[in-house]
Amino acid sequence: MSDIPAILSVQSHMQLPRNDELIDTMPCPSTTAMSIERTRGEIARIVNGEDDRLLVVVGPCSIHDPDAALDYAQRLSEIKAQFENTLCLVMRTYFEKPRTTVGWKGFIYDPKLDGSADMRTGLIKSRDLLLNINALGLGTATEFLCPLNALYIADLISWGAIGARTTESQTHRELASALPCPIGFKNSTDGNIQIAMNAIKAAQSEQIFCTTIRNGKFEAVQSTGNQNCHLILRGGRQPNYYSADIEQSVVLLKSVSLTTNIMVDCSHGNSQKIHSNQVVVAGSLCEQISSGQQNISAVMLESYLEAGSQKISSTGNMVYGQSVTDSCIGWDDTCQTLDMLSEAVVRRRNLSTTSHTLPIELSRSAV
Numbered sequence: 001m002s003d004i005p006a007i008l009s010v011q012s013h014m015q016l017p018r019n020d021e022l023i024d025t026m027p028c029p030s031t032t033a034m035s036i037e038r039t040r041g042e043i044a045r046i047v048n049g050e051d052d053r054l055l056v057v058v059g060p061c062s063i064h065d066p067d068a069a070l071d072y073a074q075r076l077s078e079i080k081a082q083f084e085n086t087l088c089l090v091m092r093t094y095f096e097k098p099r100t101t102v103g104w105k106g107f108i109y110d111p112k113l114d115g116s117a118d119m120r121t122g123l124i125k126s127r128d129l130l131l132n133i134n135a136l137g138l139g140t141a142t143e144f145l146c147p148l149n150a151l152y153i154a155d156l157i158s159w160g161a162i163g164a165r166t167t168e169s170q171t172h173r174e175l176a177s178a179l180p181c182p183i184g185f186k187n188s189t190d191g192n193i194q195i196a197m198n199a200i201k202a203a204q205s206e207q208i209f210c211t212t213i214r215n216g217k218f219e220a221v222q223s224t225g226n227q228n229c230h231l232i233l234r235g236g237r238q239p240n241y242y243s244a245d246i247e248q249s250v251v252l253l254k255s256v257s258l259t260t261n262i263m264v265d266c267s268h269g270n271s272q273k274i275h276s277n278q279v280v281v282a283g284s285l286c287e288q289i290s291s292g293q294q295n296i297s298a299v300m301l302e303s304y305l306e307a308g309s310q311k312i313s314s315t316g317n318m319v320y321g322q323s324v325t326d327s328c329i330g331w332d333d334t335c336q337t338l339d340m341l342s343e344a345v346v347r348r349r350n351l352s353t354t355s356h357t358l359p360i361e362l363s364r365s366a367v
């Protein structure tokens with residue numbers, strides 16, 4: 001006789017630590033908590049248009065090897081200070097992957113990459129990696145996919161995404177309304193922006209939903225609403241990173257009084273999943289930014305130590321620092337792209353300084 005009440009058809013189950021137990025045994029040190037709070041504040045100012053730097057969410061498509069991810073984080077934290085004046089660098093640390101149909105669902109679900117689905121280890125090691133990366137003074141970004149998994153790591157995340165496959169989901173909008181970090185909502189996989197705008201409205205609002213905070217007890221909670229939400233253009237059937245796409249999105253966002261500060265994802269629908277195209281997309285964004293486009297406030301890049309991607313192999317014969325999900329640009333291209341983005345911000349800044357300081361007749365004739 002099964003000990004599972006007749007509410008779900010399951011063929012196996014594994015006891016997991018409660019979210020508060022895991023947080024209590026792997027707490028966030030106060031210096032790290034202060035650094036996360038600072039990064040969230042910087043990001044909030046960028047997405048609300050009060051800081052003219054670019055937020056750059058950069059890192060692997062997914063975490064599958066914590067050593068390589070930490071290696072990448074170390075490199076990124078070493079170059080972070082050199083861009084501080086123009087870019088706010090935050091590392092992609094994606095532990096859950098939304099699949100179009102089926103496939104490896106990410107490190108939280110299957111940290112051994114072999115279908116053994118040791119979620120207990122996945123949750124512990126994900127939290128451990130986040131603690132280590134944040135201890136470097138580098139903020140972390142993730143896609144919040146399972147609202148329960150979020151409860152194990154959200155205190156360590158500086159920026160979150162709701163993905164193209166879940167932006168329309170009420171459950172994800174409720175979660176976003178309670179998350180303590182800025183949240184970007186992606187357009188849908190077919191390119192629909194309206195659903196992301198609806199999502200932002202919903203996430204800004206107070207929401208009542210069911211969750212657990214302490215003692216594994218479920219409660220009805222009322223969220224505060226999250227005022228730091230923004231749109232992410234990730235492409236759909238067609239790319240949507242061109243200036244006409246940005247301008248059209250700005251008009252739509254303005255018409256419903258939402259922030260017009262947009263993130264553009266250089267990967268996914270915008271790169272047609274060809275990693276080298278990310279550099280082309282970033283190049284176009286740099287041209288737009290350099291010529292004064294103020295609404296591009298954030299950029300996403302899928303980048304890892306090695307370019308490309310590989311299949312998960314049971315022989316253990318895998319390339320160190322290469323993606324096992326979408327293909328990524330390699331480290332050298334990443335550094336060049338960051339340089340290019342940084343220069344574009346300087347040009348945009350110079351343009352706006354010039355137009356502010358020039359006598360009005362001169363600045364008009366310059367336009």
Ligand SMILES: O=C[C@H](O)[C@H](O)COP(=O)(O)O
Nearest residue numbers: 097098099100101103325326
């Ligand atoms: O970012 C990763 C993928 O684009 C996303 O998880 C969907 O992947 P899939 O179409 O290979 O399932």
Ligand SMILES: C=C(OP(=O)(O)O)C(=O)O
Nearest residue numbers: 098163164165186234268
């Ligand atoms: C899955 C992702 O993106 P999207 O939701 O745009 O497909 C991602 O950023 O990893």
